[in-house]
Amino acid sequence: MMTTYKADIVPLNADKIGTAAHGTARLELTDTELTINIEMFDTPANIEHWEHFHGFPDGQDAQIATAAQDANGDGFVDLMETESVSGTTMVPFDDAPEHMDIPHDRYPVADADGHFAYTKVVPVNELQDNFAQAFGSRDLQLDKRVIYIHGVPAGLDLPDSVAGMVGMFDAHVTLPIAVGKIKRVD
Template sequence: MTKYKAEIVPLNAAKIGSNAHGTATFEVTADQLTIQIEMFDTPANTEHWEHFHGFPDGRPAAIATEANDVNQDGFVDLMETESTSGTTMVPFDDAPENMDIPHDRYPVADDQGYFAYTKQVPLKTLTTNFEQAFGSADLQLDKRVVYIHGVPANLNLPDTVAGMVGHFDAHVTLPIAVGKIEKVSD
């Protein structure tokens, strides 16, 4: 079994009024990927999209910081993370192996801003779909970053905050926390 971990730190905290933080762990066996994410101080009673992001060519992804706010509107939006972190790859939803990203089947924080997510994913299905999407079956977890997204719909966002995906607006896709995935054991 190979284990990976990400310490998830706040992003956009000053603007969204919460310091979302937590941990993500990934355990890979021959036939299964077990994902566990525990988050604290996220926007309460809000659905939180969560994914790993990376570069399809295998370059190491890094976490976005305030320096990624290229339009200087005070928010690091989804599009502004791409130069540092790459593209959205695998969702942490009800069926990560399907790699179906835009939907409403992600965790919802409780009234204290807490949520925990655990999923056992069939590795063969996931790597087959990953290869179809990105040209390689190797997840390269230690070259990826975890993003947690989502703020309440009533949070005032400037028009410059990009992130429309399907019929989901920037409130759904705004990053609130990020962590670099690192290998911790083989």
């Protein structure tokens, strides 16, 4: 049996980054595989874009961040400001989501038009095992999660108040540019 989920991914921080990133995601879950398809348009061109699903480990229903989450009033909704409504970063959409290895440089790169398409088939048991180690439950609860797309050019002027340092990656890498609520469709 397959369960299908979708997310309409809408712009975040568009007025500050100069482009309105948007797209769609489709996730198909069976007993053995999670197939992830994400297509994005109008992202900052020619750079890598981190993408993940975020949520609350306790199963609280995550919501998308909006301009209302700009707690410090700097005009940007940074990664830390999304946590109150969206929870924490959980599963990366990278070259091996099942490993749940977040900070690295193995995410999709947008083309010169700001487009990228991402498809990955993930072994669900390995993902659930690693998810349980990190969050205490094997249940991915996809319909309680949100998808974030991150990343702006290194040359974009960001105020010092924009937080987002993850290891050696600064706020240019982690700044959210689009977000979508995952919904079950069947």
